[in-house]
Amino acid sequence: MSQENDFSEIAAAAATTGAEFARSNFETKLDLENKGESGEPMGPADVVTETDRETQRRVVEVLTERDSAATIVGEENNAAKTVPETGRAWVIDPIDGTFNFVRGLHYWTTSVAATIDGEPVAACSVLPALNRTYSANNTAAFLDGDPISVSDRTVGQSTTVAPIIPPTYGDRSVYGDGVGDMFRRFGTTVRLCSAQATLALIARGALDGAVTPQRPNPWDSLAGVQLIRQAGGMVTDLDGERWTVDSDSMVASNGQIHEELLDAAKGLR
Structure with missing residues (x-):
């Protein structure tokens, strides 16, 4: 071993x-x-x-x-x-x-x-x-x-980002407004309803970034984090600190759009 x-x-x-x-x-x-x-x-x-x-x-x-x-x-x-x-x-x-x-x-x-x-x-x-x-x-x-490797796309109409792990069922108005802002800043947004599938697609360059303001469970996140990092991408929390299993949020990207995605992600809180 x-x-x-x-x-x-x-x-x-x-x-x-x-x-x-x-x-x-x-x-x-x-x-x-x-x-x-x-x-x-x-x-x-x-x-x-x-x-x-x-x-x-x-x-x-x-x-x-x-x-x-x-x-x-x-x-x-x-x-x-x-x-x-x-x-x-x-x-x-x-x-x-x-x-x-x-x-x-x-x-x-x-x-x-x-x-x-x-x-x-x-x-x-x-x-x-x-x-x-x-x-x-x-x-x-x-x-x-x-x-595989992450995409080299920069902020613009060609970028696609994904909100993952939304708040629990109930009032999501703030979260919804934040997603709307992401949609305006980037080319489009998608939600696949699977965090691990989303993170895998970032690793291969099909998607450019993903965000959750929630603390992801380790089983929802660790495999995808490893895929993205080894594919050349970046994973942090909403404050831009390196993501760990103790982080209270997650921002994952190809690295090229990370700063813009961090700024947009603040609205999800």
């Missing part, structure tokens, strides 16, 4: 195993449950299925077989919910974009990231419905095995 390439290979094996199971249940009849604590305001995207749970179980099986000493952090089941400050950990989102998954939309991922002392060192995000696999070690990022 001393070689970083081992981490990327394990991440790919685990994510692929989970993705294959999740794909077999895509566009089938599913029983839906709301997720979150009792009394918490829930929105239409706050759903979970048994497929989420079983996908995570299958990912965990691969990880524990290959690296039994590491901590498992994941969205579902009884996995830890925080990334340890020291040692190795695997961070799992079995289906990032369950809202899309249950509606037959194709932007959802099975994502796995490896961390050492809280920092990502390898990642894999599989988009099963699109037959795409994004991966990163600690030196480069790849799409289906081919090297």
Whole structure:
């Protein structure tokens, strides 16, 4: 477990195993449950299925077989919910974009990231419905095995940015006004309803930036952060400080538009 390439290979094996199971249940009849604590305001995207749970179980099986000493952090089941400050950990989102998954939309991922002392060192995000696999070690990022890099677009009509992880369901007027300002400053905005899919698309240069004023969960973010950084991009918080798992917000970009995106993102708060 001393070689970083081992981490990327394990991440790919685990994510692929989970993705294959999740794909077999895509566009089938599913029983839906709301997720979150009792009394918490829930929105239409706050759903979970048994497929989420079983996908995570299958990912965990691969990880524990290959690296039994590491901590498992994941969205579902009884996995830890925080990334340890020291040692190795695997961070799992079995289906990032369950809202899309249950509606037959194709932007959802099975994502796995490896961390050492809280920092990502390898990642894999599989988009099963699109037959795409994004991966990163600690030196480069790849799409289906081919090297990728962020775009070189600068602020202007050609740029596309994405709001991710909006506030909980309820009054979103301030957030909506902020998104409107982003739309005016950049070429256009899109929302894919999957943070990991969005971050992967920034890494390959299809999108140019993404923002959330919320603190992203580690399973929603770490794999994508590693992809973007190894593809040459930049990830900070809303104050422009380097993003970590303890950051209270996220701004990710190709680097070229980062300062403008930081300024626009202030309106989302």
